[in-house]
Amino acid sequence: MKDLTINPAIPITLPEMFEGRHLINGAWQSSASGETFERRSPSHGHVVSRSALGGEAEAEAAIAAARTAFDSGIWSRASGKDRATVLLKVADLIEQNVDRIAVIETLESGKPISQSKGEVGGAADLWRYAASLARSTHGDSHNTLGADMMGLVLKEPIGVVSIITPWNFPFWILSQKLPFALAAGCTAVVKPSEMTPSTTLMLGELLIEAGLPAGVCNIVLGYGQPVGGTLSSHEAVDMVSFTGSTTVGKTISKTASDTLKKVALELGGKNPQVIFPDANLDSAADAVVFGVYFNVGQCCNSSSRIIVHEDIAQAFADKVIALSRKVKFGDPLDPSTQVGAIVTPEHNAKIDSYVKEARSAGATIALGGDPLNVEGLGNQFYQPTIITNVQPDMPIARDEVFGPVLSVLTFKTLDEAIEIMNDSALGLSAGVWSENVHTCLDFARRAQAGTVWTNTWMDGFPEVAFGGYKQSGQGREIGQYGFEEFFEVKSVVMRIGDSRAPWVPQD
Ligand code: NAD
Numbered sequence: 289m290k291d292l293t294i295n296p297a298i299p300i301t302l303p304e305m306f307e308g309r310h311l312i313n314g315a316w317q318s319s320a321s322g323e324t325f326e327r328r329s330p331s332h333g334h335v336v337s338r339s340a341l342g343g344e345a346e347a348e349a350a351i352a353a354a355r356t357a358f359d360s361g362i363w364s365r366a367s368g369k370d371r372a373t374v375l376l377k378v379a380d381l382i383e384q385n386v387d388r389i390a391v392i393e394t395l396e397s398g399k400p401i402s403q404s405k406g407e408v409g410g411a412a413d414l415w416r417y418a419a420s421l422a423r424s425t426h427g428d429s430h431n432t433l434g435a436d437m438m439g440l441v442l443k444e445p446i447g448v449v450s451i452i453t454p455w456n457f458p459f460w461i462l463s464q465k466l467p468f469a470l471a472a473g474c475t476a477v478v479k480p481s482e483m484t485p486s487t488t489l490m491l492g493e494l495l496i497e498a499g500l501p502a503g504v505c506n507i508v509l510g511y512g513q514p515v516g517g518t519l520s521s522h523e524a525v526d527m528v529s530f531t532g533s534t535t536v537g538k539t540i541s542k543t544a545s546d547t548l549k550k551v552a553l554e555l556g557g558k559n560p561q562v563i564f565p566d567a568n569l570d571s572a573a574d575a576v577v578f579g580v581y582f583n584v585g586q587c588c589n590s591s592s593r594i595i596v597h598e599d600i601a602q603a604f605a606d607k608v609i610a611l612s613r614k615v616k617f618g619d620p621l622d623p624s625t626q627v628g629a630i631v632t633p634e635h636n637a638k639i640d641s642y643v644k645e646a647r648s649a650g651a652t653i654a655l656g657g658d659p660l661n662v663e664g665l666g667n668q669f670y671q672p673t674i675i676t677n678v679q680p681d682m683p684i685a686r687d688e689v690f691g692p693v694l695s696v697l698t699f700k701t702l703d704e705a706i707e708i709m710n711d712s713a714l715g716l717s718a719g720v721w722s723e724n725v726h727t728c729l730d731f732a733r734r735a736q737a738g739t740v741w742t743n744t745w746m747d748g749f750p751e752v753a754f755g756g757y758k759q760s761g762q763g764r765e766i767g768q769y770g771f772e773e774f775f776e777v778k779s780v781v782m783r784i785g786d787s788r789a790p791w792v793p794q795d
Pocket of ligand 1 (some may be wrong): 453536556557588
């Protein structure tokens with residue numbers, strides 16, 4: 289404990305409790321039942337928000353509003369220019385409200401304030417990029433089908449999209465989906481996680497201010513059941529776009545199959561960084577530390593396992609341990625903090641049980657390995673933890689632990705590294721560290737992962753598609769590929785002139 293860097297609580301006045309209501313057809317509404325639920329800050333323990341608890345009635349009303357808005361054509365048939373104008377205005381408003389939104393994001397999620405500001409401010413760029421797509425959408429024309437024929441392939445908005453989001457990046461993940469759906473002309477019903485509902489509502493306020501017509505984006509607050517279940521089963525919904533755990537993703541896929549609605553899934557990861565002896569080891573060690581502690585490891589892209597060449601494994605682990613001691617854990621409201629709180633006490637206990645199980649199975653806890661008590665805030669934190677002597681079949685090496693816990697595995701040859709990497713049900717992202725371009729290219733082509741980073745980690749851009757192989761997901765998000773998910777494709781085949789030969793024999 290003494291050799292870690294811990295930021296104790298700073299004296300600060302916490303904001304007033306945020307009161308959240310559903311946004312349905314342009315109006316803020318309480319639940320018919322009058323019921324509410326509260327979110328307590330994982331770091332500070334006080335009640336950050338009280339939200340209306342949605343049920344089937346609210347989910348149905350929101351879907352009906354989105355359906356009516358879509359069918360009216362007010363948004364689905366608006367010009368790309370008009371849609372882009374609204375999206376650009378939303379981007380400006382997000383930037384004007386970063387501080388206000390970021391404090392609530394930090395208090396509900398436990399993440400450091402600097403990262404909340406980065407997440408919210410950075411999301412504006414996703415809205416701007418989506419605005420550019422709204423104006424450049426086009427299909428195909430076929431002008432070589434013969435002198436009397438012409439074909440058009442039109443892109444049309446898929447319809448009403450249910451958007452269900454997790455707690456770990458509530459504002460960012462919503463912004464990876466909603467502006468793209470809106471740019472395509474869809475209408476939406478959004479259900480944020482019950483743990484982080486408020487910043488989605490703050491975005492809802494900005495959508496209204498930007499002039500988005502009533503009913504085009506609706507927000508329903510509440511739990512997976514019944515709200516999420518209704519959003520994924522309802523006949524009037526055309527697509528579900530979900531980010532969350534692989535377990536819930538499978539449930540949604542089954543639920544949605546009754547109506548054969550389209551399903552896009554962004555799920556969990558067990559993402560390796562593979563380190564070769566010829567790599568820039570200082571840079572690799574820094575990226576490993578960033579990869580495992582960013583968002584307290586509660587990140588789909590968490591690099592929770594590294595696979596290091598055995599010749600350098602001990603020296604590299606020592607570098608990572610030395611850097612880990614310098615990372616600032618503690619009060620998320622301290623601007624210098626890099627790693628904040630764990631989302632719930634239950635999740636903290638789950639992380640701890642993975643660590644203790646690994647130790648019982650023969651792995652070595654080289655750093656940390658216990659919950660962390662932060663002076664003035666309590667113990668819903670976890671120590672930076674590095675586990676060596678990990679075998680590929682241990683749960684700590686295979687499951688998404690979702691905490692600041694790094695498993696260190698070793699390899700002898702590139703083939704062995706690739707075998708260990710790909711021996712996983714998940715395939716979200718992977719990284720390679722080597723100064724040899726051939727090693728990097730070979731690795732990139734053989735990795736079963738939706739994103740491969742070479743000599744970097746977790747760099748992303750609105751232009752570049754994101755998603756998972758295997759059980760890490762279905763479909764893609766952001767970039768042109770992500771945008772395309774929100775369209776139906778319609779072929780229009782046209783005859784020019786009266787050249788059609790009769791099918792029925794002529795007398
Ligand atoms: P979760 O699956 O528990 O919940 C996600 C959302 O689904 C919440 O809004 C929840 O209320 C809702 N939900 C729960 N049960 C449901 C049901 N039966 N039907 C419909 N909706 C339901 O996930 P979480 O704990 O909030 O988030 C952490 C998980 O998300 C991790 O597994 C992480 O890897 C994953 N994640 C993936 C990405 C990605 O882009 N691949 C990004 C962030 C998080």
